[in-house]
Amino acid sequence: MQGSGLSALVRDLDAAIARRPPEQRVETLRRVTDLFLRDAKALRGEHVDVFDIVIARLAAVIERRARIDLSERLADVPNAPIGVIRTLAQDDIVVARPVLTRSPCLTSSDLVAIAAAKGRDHMLAICERPYLPSAVTDALVMRGDRAVLHAVSRNAGAKFSRAGLEALIAKARADFALQAQLGQRVDIPEPHRTRLISIAKEAARRRLADALPEAAESDIASVVDAGAQSLAPRGSPERYAEAEAEVARLLSLGHLDEKAVAGFAESERFEECVLAITRLCGVSQAIAERTLTGDVELLVVLCRAQEWTWKTTRALIALQGPRGGRTAKRAYASFRSLAVETALRAVRALTLQEASRDIVGVSGAGM
Structure with missing residues (x-):
C-alpha cells in the first residue's frame, strides 16, 4: 500500500472510530480480529501490516477488558501484528500477561526493553516463557528483585550467559532458597556449581555457628557437608x-x-x-x-x-x-x-x- 493510500486509510479509520460509541468500537475490533485470525496463515506481510494499523487504532480506544480479550486471542499467533503485540506487552499486566508469557512474535530485544521499562509483574510474566535466551535472562538478573531471580532460576528453559550466571550466584550468597533452586538446575557448569556449593557451605556454617555456639566445629562441618550434597548433581x-x-x-x-x-x-x-x-x-x-x-x-x-x-x-x-x-x-x-x-x-x-x-x-x- 502506497504512503498516500495508507494515510487516507488511517484518516478514514480515525473518523469512523470517533463517530462510534464505545460498545460498537469493541464489536468492530472483535470482527476485525476474527477476520485476521480466520486468514492469518495465508496473509502476506503487507496485509498483516494493514491489520496492525486497524487493530492498533481500535485497541487504543477500548476498555481494558476488551484489551485483555485481544491479548488472549493474539498471544499464540505466529504472525500476529507486531505493533499491536508490542503495545499489548507494555500495557497493564492483566493485559500484557498473555503475550508476555506466550507470544512467539516478541524478540529478545523486545523482552529486554520491556524488562528495562516495566516493573516486577512484567518481568515475572517474562519468566514464564518456555524459552529465555541469555540476553533476556541477563536483563532479568541485573534488574529483577528476589521474586524475579527465583522465577528465572526455576525456568528450565532459561539460558544464562557466563556473566549472568555469575551475577545470579553472587546474589544467591545471601539467599538460601535461591542457592537450593540453582542447585537443582542440570545446566550449571561445574566451575559455577563448585562456587555455588562453596557459598552455600559458608552460609550454612555461619548460621549453624550462630544458632549453636556450643557445637563442635567438626560437628558443624559434618552437617554442612551433608547439606551441601543437595546442590550436587544427582547423576554422574x-x-x-x-x-x-x-x-x-x-x-x-x-x-x-x-x-x-x-x-x-x-x-x-x-x-x-x-x-x-x-x-x-x-x-x-x-x-x-x-x-x-x-x-x-x-x-x-x-x-x-x-x-x-x-x-x-x-x-x-x-x-x-x-x-x-x-x-x-x-x-x-x-x-x-x-x-x-x-x-x-x-x-x-x-x-x-x-x-x-x-x-x-x-x-x-x-x-
Whole structure:
C-alpha cells in the first residue's frame, strides 16, 4: 500500500472510530480480529501490516477488558501484528500477561526493553516463557528483585550467559532458597556449581555457628557437608553410562514399561528412572531430571499421561527424599483429579515447546 493510500486509510479509520460509541468500537475490533485470525496463515506481510494499523487504532480506544480479550486471542499467533503485540506487552499486566508469557512474535530485544521499562509483574510474566535466551535472562538478573531471580532460576528453559550466571550466584550468597533452586538446575557448569556449593557451605556454617555456639566445629562441618550434597548433581556420567546400557537392553526386549520404572524407583536407581522417563514419555533428559528433583506437579502430569498407577508415581516422588514425602499428599490430590486426556495434551504442549526452543536456540543468534 502506497504512503498516500495508507494515510487516507488511517484518516478514514480515525473518523469512523470517533463517530462510534464505545460498545460498537469493541464489536468492530472483535470482527476485525476474527477476520485476521480466520486468514492469518495465508496473509502476506503487507496485509498483516494493514491489520496492525486497524487493530492498533481500535485497541487504543477500548476498555481494558476488551484489551485483555485481544491479548488472549493474539498471544499464540505466529504472525500476529507486531505493533499491536508490542503495545499489548507494555500495557497493564492483566493485559500484557498473555503475550508476555506466550507470544512467539516478541524478540529478545523486545523482552529486554520491556524488562528495562516495566516493573516486577512484567518481568515475572517474562519468566514464564518456555524459552529465555541469555540476553533476556541477563536483563532479568541485573534488574529483577528476589521474586524475579527465583522465577528465572526455576525456568528450565532459561539460558544464562557466563556473566549472568555469575551475577545470579553472587546474589544467591545471601539467599538460601535461591542457592537450593540453582542447585537443582542440570545446566550449571561445574566451575559455577563448585562456587555455588562453596557459598552455600559458608552460609550454612555461619548460621549453624550462630544458632549453636556450643557445637563442635567438626560437628558443624559434618552437617554442612551433608547439606551441601543437595546442590550436587544427582547423576554422574559413569552412572548414566551404566543406566543407558540397562535401559537400552530393556527397550530392545520390549520390557521397558511401568513395571521397570517402578522397580528402578523402589531401588532408588535415579539415573535409570531419568532415562526411562525420557524414553517412555518423550521428554528431554533435563525435563526428566527436573521432575525427579523438584517439579512434582510435572511428574504427576507425565505419570497420568502414561496411565501409571499412584504406587509408581509415589515411588518416583520418593526419590526426592524427605521433601518428596512432604509433597506426596498434595500430589495425590492432583493425581486423582487430573484426567488422562488433559495430561496427554499437556505433555504434547511441553514437547512442542521443547522442539520450538531447540529451533530458536539454533536460529536465535540473529534475534
